[in-house]
Amino acid sequence: MGTSKNILFCGALTTIALVACGGGNKPVSNPTGGGEPSGGSETSSASSLKFDNECVDPVADGDTHDPSRPADHHVQLDVKEYDIDGDGEVDYFVKPAWPCGHGCFRSAYVARGTCGHYVGTFPSEDNWDALDDKTNGLKDIKARPKKSDGEELHCYQVIWKFDGKQYQANKHRECECKDESPKCEAEWTDGGMPL
DSSP states (O other), X not given: OHHHHHHHHHHHHHHHHHHHTTOTTSOOSOTTSSSOOOSSOSOHHHHTOOOSSOEEOHHHHHGGGOTTOOTTOOEEEOSOOBOSSSSSSOBEEEEESSOOTTOOEEEEEEEETTEEEEEEEEEOOSXXXXXXXXXXXXEEEEEOOEEEOXXXXXXXXXXXXXXXXXXXXXXXXXXXXXXXXXXXXXXXEESOOOO
């Protein structure tokens, strides 16, 4: 009997945490808790996406994917809302809940009910977007990471594509280091940039 009460209490805390962190406005296909949705809420193309990894709480799992995370800090839900798989449900992105300067990382999760499947981590400032182009069923991501070589700051555009398991850096180029409308006139280089 005590176990049932603990499970209900933990479920209520998870719901409160998601609402407090901005996750409450996401359509929920499976209101009974984790796991895959049981109904036909996904479109046929999005529902054909299957994942090898477990469906998890993105905020709790996100801590394990940020290589810059201090031991006493945690990630939080990002305020940007994108449906990267096209199923009509907003997917989860987590970001640092601490000042991370130019070493910020974001992790992406495809939402399935109240949990999500981890699909990758990418470095970026707050300027990133999910593009209309899709690769292997998920929208490509354009990120704008910055990197210091010790003497000056370098700014980049990086296109991330889903390889069927995780997002991988597909191409990058250097840009002006401006927050608004930077010029990116350099030629694209295949692959990711050195971090």
